[in-house]
Amino acid sequence: MTLQRGRGRPKGDGVNDDRALMAIAVKLVSAEAQDYEAAAAAVYLTHKPSRTHVRKTVMDRWRGKWNERGDAFLAQAQRPVVRVVRSTPKVSFPITATELVQPVQRQYLNHLGAGLKSVGVTTEQCSGRWSSD
DSSP states (O other): OOOOOOSSSOSOOOOOOHHHHHHHHHHHHTTSSSSHHHHHHHHHHHHOOTTOOOHHHHHHHHHHHHHHHHHHHHHHHHSOOOOOOOOOOOOOOSSOHHHHHHHHHHHHHHHHHHHHHHTTOOHHHHHHHHOOO
């Protein structure tokens, strides 16, 4: 038995319009719009797809999806939104910046001393040349 595809255009367009449909539902629930047409027209201005230039095509696609799944979007829009506000904890450093830098500085000076010693120069000889006193 072979599976045959039906005649005509395949069902669905592959475009995810859930954000636009949710925005329409929010407008209807919050009474910003009286009916679907007004809500869809308002949402079209902000959620207009960039690759589609024909308003009627987009509105017809949204209407088809709204007729199928509009009740679910309305139910989701009516659920209360719980927002959790987290405060940022204050960061306190148990050590000062000087205490943090000193081990690195000591390690750097040890490496510098070893490098200078390999060429036959001491750090005391260098410090006299570099000091600006």
